[in-house]
Structure formats: structure tokens, C-alpha cells
Amino acid sequence: MRLVTHNLLQCHVKGCDTNNFPLELSEIECESQETDFNPQFLRTMVPKLEWDALVRTAMKLGITTLPDKVPDTPIQELDEKFLRNLHTVLFETHIQQGKMTCPNCQHVYPIKDGIPNMLLNDNEV
Amino acid sequence: MSAMNKYLIQFAQSHEEFRLPELDSLAKLYNVSLKYNIQDYKKDSPFFIVEVASDEAATCLVKRAILIKNIYELWGSGETYDQVHAQVTDSNQTFKFIVKAFGSTCSAEYQLRVINSFSYLGFKGPIDLKNPQVLFSVMEDYGIELNAPLPPDYPCAIYFGRFIASGDRDLIQTYNVKKRNYIGNTTMDAELSLIMANQALAAPGKLVYDPFVGTGSFLVTCAQFGAYTLGSDIDGRQIRGQGNKSIKTNAQQYNVHGRVLDNLVFDICHHPWRENLWFDAIITDPPYGVRAGAKTLGRRHEKKSTKPKTTNELPAHERGNYYPPTKPYEMSEVLVDLLEFAARFLVVGGRLVYWLPTVVEEYTNEDIPKHPSMRLISNSEQTFGVWSRRLITMEKYRENVTGIYHATVNKDYKGLESIYQTGAGIGVGETRNSNGSKLINTNNNGDYIDQDDDQRKPGHYLFRQKYFSSKSQEKSKRE
Numbered sequence: 001m002r003l004v005t006h007n008l009l010q011c012h013v014k015g016c017d018t019n020n021f022p023l024e025l026s027e028i029e030c031e032s033q034e035t036d037f038n039p040q041f042l043r044t045m046v047p048k049l050e051w052d053a054l055v056r057t058a059m060k061l062g063i064t065t066l067p068d069k070v071p072d073t074p075i076q077e078l079d080e081k082f083l084r085n086l087h088t089v090l091f092e093t094h095i096q097q098g099k100m101t102c103p104n105c106q107h108v109y110p111i112k113d114g115i116p117n118m119l120l121n122d123n124e125v
Numbered sequence: 126m127s128a129m130n131k132y133l134i135q136f137a138q139s140h141e142e143f144r145l146p147e148l149d150s151l152a153k154l155y156n157v158s159l160k161y162n163i164q165d166y167k168k169d170s171p172f173f174i175v176e177v178a179s180d181e182a183a184t185c186l187v188k189r190a191i192l193i194k195n196i197y198e199l200w201g202s203g204e205t206y207d208q209v210h211a212q213v214t215d216s217n218q219t220f221k222f223i224v225k226a227f228g229s230t231c232s233a234e235y236q237l238r239v240i241n242s243f244s245y246l247g248f249k250g251p252i253d254l255k256n257p258q259v260l261f262s263v264m265e266d267y268g269i270e271l272n273a274p275l276p277p278d279y280p281c282a283i284y285f286g287r288f289i290a291s292g293d294r295d296l297i298q299t300y301n302v303k304k305r306n307y308i309g310n311t312t313m314d315a316e317l318s319l320i321m322a323n324q325a326l327a328a329p330g331k332l333v334y335d336p337f338v339g340t341g342s343f344l345v346t347c348a349q350f351g352a353y354t355l356g357s358d359i360d361g362r363q364i365r366g367q368g369n370k371s372i373k374t375n376a377q378q379y380n381v382h383g384r385v386l387d388n389l390v391f392d393i394c395h396h397p398w399r400e401n402l403w404f405d406a407i408i409t410d411p412p413y414g415v416r417a418g419a420k421t422l423g424r425r426h427e428k429k430s431t432k433p434k435t436t437n438e439l440p441a442h443e444r445g446n447y448y449p450p451t452k453p454y455e456m457s458e459v460l461v462d463l464l465e466f467a468a469r470f471l472v473v474g475g476r477l478v479y480w481l482p483t484v485v486e487e488y489t490n491e492d493i494p495k496h497p498s499m500r501l502i503s504n505s506e507q508t509f510g511v512w513s514r515r516l517i518t519m520e521k522y523r524e525n526v527t528g529i530y531h532a533t534v535n536k537d538y539k540g541l542e543s544i545y546q547t548g549a550g551i552g553v554g555e556t557r558n559s560n561g562s563k564l565i566n567t568n569n570n571g572d573y574i575d576q577d578d579d580q581r582k583p584g585h586y587l588f589r590q591k592y593f594s595s596k597s598q599e600k601s602k603r604e
Contacts, residue, residue, distance in 0.1 A: 005355065005387040012397040021399060035383030040330040041353055048402060091383070109397075114373070115364055118357075118391035125395050 001116050003061075004045065004090035007054050009116070011102035011109075013124040022053035023100035023109060025060055031094045035087075042083045043075045045090070058089055065089065129160055129176035131199040132183045133286045135264070137192050137294060140320065141168040144192045146503035146518060147323050148175075154326045155185040169269045171227055172284060174199060183289045189350060190292035191319045197262055197286025206242060209285050213246065220250055221257035228267030229276035239263055243285075260288035299379070300346060306378045307370035309363055313342040313410060317507075317516075319349070321408055324478045324503070324518045327352035331405035336393040336466065339363050341372035341385070343408045348381035352405070361390035394462055403472040410480045411463060413456045457534040460494040464532035468498040468525040476502070477519045485513050493517060496532040498525040 011020035055066050065085050071078060100109040100116065107124065110117050136144050145166060152159040160176040167173075171194070177183050180198065187193045201212035222243070224236040231239075240263075250258070265280035300315035302308050313321075321343055327333055329351030335343050338356025340363055347354050356372070358364055364372055376385035391397060460481075467477040477499065483492060485508060493501060493515075502518040 001387050001389075005389070008399050008402050009389075009397045010399045012391075012395055014395075038330065041332075044330055044332070050399070091386070113365065114387075115361065116387075116389050117361060118389050118397045119359075119361075120391075120395055 001095045001111055001114055002091055003054070003057065003093045003095070004049075005116075006057060006095070006100070007049050007090075009100070009118070011105060011107055012118070013102065013105050013107050013120060016102060016105040016107070019104040020102055022050065022057055022103075024103055025057060025095070026099045026101060028061060028098035029096045030061055031096050032088075032092055033094055035091050037084060037087050039080065039083050042086055042090070043078060046070060046075055046078065046086075054089070058093075061093065063089055063093070129158075129178055132175050132177055132289065133197040133199040133202070133264075133284050134173045134175055134187070134193055135195045135197070136171045136173060137194050137292075138169075138171055138269070139316065140192060140505070140507065142505040142507070143320050143516065146505055146516075147190060147192050147320055148186070149503070150323050150326060150518070151186050151190055154323075154328060155182075157182045157186050159186065170266055170282075172264065172266055172282065174202070180289050187290050187292045189296075189323065191294060191297065191316060191323060193292035194294060195262075195291050196289045197284070198289055199284065199286045200261075201285040203283060204281065206239075206283060209283050210242070210245070213243070213285060220252060220259040220261060221254050222252075222261045222263070224263040224265075226265045226267060226280070228269050229265070229280070231265070262286055262288055296349065300349070302342075306374045307340060307366045307372065309340040311339040311363075311410065311412065315346075318342045318346040321478050321516065322346040322350050322352075324516065325352075325406035325408045325476050327406060327408075332403075333406045333408055334404045334470075335409045336396075336407065336463070337409045337411050338372070338388055339410070339412070340366075341375060341388065342410075344372065344385045344388075345375055345379050345381055347406070347408060348376065348384035349379065351384070353384045353386055355386050356388040357391050357393065357396070358388070359390070359392045364388040364390060393466060396466075398470065402470065404470050404475060405472055406476045406478065407463075407467050407471060408476075408478045409463070411459050413454075413459055413482060460534050461532045464494050464496040464499060464519075467519070468496050468521060468532070471521040473521055473524060475521050477517075477521070479517055481515045481517050483513055483515060485511060488513075494532055494534045498523055 006022065006025070009021075009023060011023060013020075051070050055068060058064070058066055066089060067082075071082060073079075094114055095111050096114050098111045100111065101107070102109075107120075134148070145163075148159070151157070157177055161173065165174060175186075177186060183196045183198070187196045201209040203209045203212075222240045224231060224239045243261075243263075262285070264284045264286075266282040266284070267276045268281050270277075296319055297316045300319060302312050302315055305312070325333060325343075325347060327347035327350040331352040333343075333347045333352045333354045335341070335354070335356045338344065338358045339360075341356055344354040344356050356364070366372065366374070372385065372388055373382065376382040389397075463479060464477070467475075471477065481493070483506075490504070493504060496519075498521055499519040500522050502520050503516075504518075505516045506513050507516070
């Protein structure tokens with residue numbers, strides 16, 4: 001699972017609808033895989049991201065290259081250095097194994113071989 | 126608006142109901158203003174005259190089309206060569222001439238005669254058969270009469286045009302499922318998967334999602350056209366694949382792995398997508414009849430687990446390939462959920478492209494599910510005799526107001542329920558419609574299954590009846 005996907009997910013246990021994002025990572029094994037840089041797509045993704053959550057999650061993985069805030073410029077003027085850096089974090093960082101825990105209800109979503117299992121238990125739907 | 130010029134589209138004779146919707150989608154995608162007269166469109170002819178502003182616009186229109194072979198600048202057309210010649214003008218570039226017949230054949234000698242008939246043009250440029258600057262094509266359409274012993278003596282239409290660009294039918298071979306690393310029994314064939322990507326307006330920088338991803342047929346074709354894709358499925362086994370075969374290895378095979386972002390295991394009824402995540406398109410083939418409802422992941426949640434809400438007797442597996450208990454998911458529920466999801470999670474202008482199975486005899490246009498935020502763009506049928514499936518393309522055309530607008534499905538939608546309804550979602554489904562008179566056996570893919578029981582007879586009987594009645598209709602039409 002790429003880091004970008006983690007930023008799009010929240011806990012969806014029935015009734016768990018506050019403080020259910022971001023899911024906390026633990027026991028993580030990461031891999032880095034190069035992919036093509038696409039500034040156009042990055043620009044469309046920036047407004048969709050929860051930036052604080054991304055920065056915090058990246059920190060947890062030892063990635064400290066992201067600025068605290070998205071640069072205060074129009075999306076189309078985001079510079080290439082910022083975008084390349086973001087590309088590496090979002091699309092080239094793969095979580096292969098680990099756990100995602102809901103900060104609210106403590107539900108654990110496991111990640112195995114890069115595939116997150118977001119299924120709920122019977123009593124959680 | 127700039128002046129419009131006439132161009133001739135040469136379609137592939139394949140999935141004829143899908144050809145105009147694909148053309149319209151590509152016009153929308155590339156913002157090409159396109160004019161045509163719908164009355165000119167004939168399913169049994171490859172030729173269709175359209176108007177666009179320029180060669181560039183014409184090229185945009187067809188360059189990734191799956192159901193278009195070529196587009197030509199139209200220099201002349203008519204029922205006879207006299208009519209064609211009367212419209213033709215001049216050129217002085219290097220050129221090449223070809224003559225093709227559709228629904229018939231023509232000898233080299235005849236072709237030469239046709240070419241020479243254009244000699245009055247007095248082209249100043251030299252002939253260049255290898256790298257002509259201009260390729261002229263004479264196309265004779267003899268019509269397609271399947272049962273005729275011999276083609277007619279004269280073409281019903283003749284077109285003369287300058288070649289502009291080809292569609293991208295080679296992609297059908299590239300994505301041929303026979304050559305694909307990982308496939309399953311729900312894998313969609315390459316041609317339709319590619320057409321669907323065009324219907325979804327998949328393009329660079331867009332985010333496309335398949336909520337019933339299966340083996341990921343649509344993720345790779347959308348990624349082919351530059352879109353970034355996400356998928357999910359209740360059945361993690363399909364996503365993981367086996368050994369060295371998975372959605373991931375398919376993405377690598379087609380060199381689109383940078384854009385097939387991730388696949389996740391969950392049920393779209395209970396999804397973890399964060400609010401205000403907007404997809405540019407949702408493209409899917411829902412597994413009608415298989416429910417991903419109640420879930421028990423006992424292994425990891427034993428201490429929290431209360432008694433399961435449903436009693437379902439699928440054995441719980443210990444390993445990571447665990448498939449949760451499921452209950453039947455009514456087809457109308459799938460459709461309502463899908464439309465509600467699309468209305469909420471698509472960007473305005475975003476598209477929902479999905480398959481809807483129908484019983485041919487019972488289908489009416491009223492059976493297409495509706496949502497107040499979504500409008501129907503196209504509805505193309507692929508028939509299999511008694512039943513068919515329809516590729517439905519919808520557009521979210523205005524903001525969804527949560528809690529006010531709801532999807533509606535025709536409650537009398539017998540057609541669907543009578544085709545697809547399965548118990549635990551495994552094996553053969555067999556049901557009757559409300560009057561109990563018809564019965565069709567399918568597996569999860571909707572393929573017919575041979576079954577030696579009495580219940581099959583009505584289905585067969587119906588099929589024979591329908592088959593012969595349609596034959597006799599054709600016959601009476603001809604007479």
C-alpha cells in the first residue's frame with residue numbers, strides 16, 4: 001500500500017465517526033519503488049490530502065522531508081522540487097507489512113504483502 | 126465556432142451499439158466539437174460521416190478509439206463514381222491510392238481501373254507507395270447481407286477520402302486476456318475493458334476506482350490511458366492472486382504499475398474511504414448475486430467478537446486468504462448502493478460506468494437505475510440470446526445533497542432477479558421470476574451452465590421459442 005492510499009482511509013467501524021483518522025501505523029515494513037513522476041496528477045491530489053496527517057504519518061516512517069504546511073501558492077505554481085519530494089513520499093513509499101490502528105476504537109486493520117485488509121467484524125457493521 | 130469539415134469514420138464491425146457512445150465520449154474527453162446526423166448511422170455499415178473542425182480534431186477523436194479503424198477527410202461520396210468524381214478537388218503532394226471493398230472483394234485489375242478513373246485529378250506530386258505524404262482511399266460499401274450467397278453487383282455507397290488517422294485497435298491484442306499473466310473467471314475481455322476505459326474518460330491525472338475489482342481488468346486499461354487507479358473487493362484472494370500472478374504482476378506486465386496504485390480488501394457497503402475523496406470515474410462489473418454483507422474476521426478480533434449477527438455456514442479459514450461469510454446481496458441493493466456511492470464520491474462531471482444484466486424479453490428502459498444527481502449518458506447492449514448485459518454510462522452532473530437524493534431502482538425489476546440470485550454466492554444460481562414460468566441457470570459470471578434437471582427445460586424452451594420467433598420476424602421483414 002502506498003502512502004497516498006493511507007491518507008485516503010479512515011476507520012469505518014459502525015458508530016466510530018470521530019477521531020477515526022488517520023489510522024496509526026505500527027510494526028511497519030516499508031519498501032521504496034521508483035515510479036514515473038506526474039506533476040499533473042500530484043496537483044490534483046494535493047487538495048484531496050489531509051496534510052497534517054500525511055506529515056505525521058511520514059514522520060512515523062522516518063520521512064522528514066515534508067514541510068509542515070503546503071506552500072502558500074496556487075496549486076499550478078507548486079514548484080517541481082516540492083512535487084518531486086511529495087511524489088517520493090506518496091507514490092514510491094510502499095507499506096508491505098504492518099498494522100493500522102484506529103485512534104478511536106482501536107480496531108486493527110492489518111497490511112499483508114502490501115494489501116490492506118479493511119474488512120470489519122460482524123458486530124462492527 | 127470554426128468551420129466544420131466532413132470526415133468519414135470507418136468503424137470496426139464489432140460491438141456496434143458501443144460505437145457511437147465511444148465516439149461521443151472521446152469527443153467529450155478531447156473537447157472536440159463533433160456534428161453528425163444520427164439518421165445516417167447504420168449498425169450494419171462501417172461508414173459514418175461526421176463533421177469536425179480540422180485534421181487535428183479528427184485525429185484526437187480516433188487516436189485511442191477501440192471501435193474505430195480509421196478516419197478520412199471526405200473528398201467525395203455517393204452511390205456512383207460519377208457522383209464521387211463530381212466532388213473531388215486537387216492536391217500536389219506525394220500520394221498513394223488504395224481501393225477497398227466492404228462486403229465484397231475486388232480484383233487488382235478492378236482496383237487499378239478505379240484508381241485510373243481519378244487520373245483527371247492531374248496530381249502533380251509523384252506516387253510514393255512506401256511513405257506517401259497523402260494516402261487516398263476509395264471505399265466501396267456493398268452492405269452486409271449475412272445470408273446472401275454472393276455480394277451484390279454494385280456497391281450501395283462509395284467514399285473517397287484522404288487518410289487522417291487510425292484508432293487504436295492494436296490495444297485489443299496488447300491486452301488480450303489469453304496473454305495476460307493473471308486472469309480469473311470474472312476477467313473482462315480486452316476490447317470491452319478498453320471501451321469501458323474510454324467511456325469512463327480515463328486520462329492522465331485522473332483518479333479511477335473499481336469497487337468490485339476482481340482481477341483488475343479495468344485498472345490496467347484505465348491506467349493504459351494515463352489514469353491512476355484504485356480497486357477494492359470483498360474477496361482478497363482475487364486481489365492477491367496466486368504465486369507470481371496477481372493484479373500487481375498484470376500491472377507490471379503492461380508497464381502501468383506506477384498508475385495502478387493500490388487494491389484493498391473490503392466490502393463497498395462498508396467502505397473506509399474518507400469523506401471528500403473524489404473520484405473522476407467509477408468503473409465496475411458488479412458481481413450481482415454475491416453479497417459481501419456480514420463479515421466475520423474472527424481470527425484477529427476474537428476478544429472483541431460478539432456473536433455473529435448472521436449464521437452463515439462457510440467455514441472460517443485460518444490463513445490470510447480468509448474469505449468472510451457472506452449473505453445474498455439483492456441485485457437492486459447492489460445498484461442502489463453503487464449509485465449512492467457514485468453520487469457521493471464522484472467529482473461533478475465524473476462518470477460511473479458499469480454492467481447491468483437484463484432478460485432481453487422483459488427489459489424496458491425504465492429498468493435503468495436512477496439517481497437525481499446522475500444522468501444517463503449511454504446504454505449499450507451486448508446480447509447473449511435470452512439475456513444480455515448493458516454497459517451503462519452515467520455522469521454526475523450536479524452536486525449530491527447527502528440525505529436528500531436517493532437512488533431508485535424499478536421495484537418490478539424481475540428481469541434482473543430472475544437471472545442472478547445466488548445463495549452464498551458460490552456455484553449455480555437458479556431462480557424464477559414472479560410468475561414462475563422461466564428459469565435460467567447461471568454461474569457467477571452469468572455463463573450458462575449445463576444442468577441435468579427438469580428445471581432447465583423452461584429456460585431452453587423459452588430460448589428456442591425466442592430464437593425461432595426472431596428468425597421468423599427477420600424473414601417476414603425481408604419479404
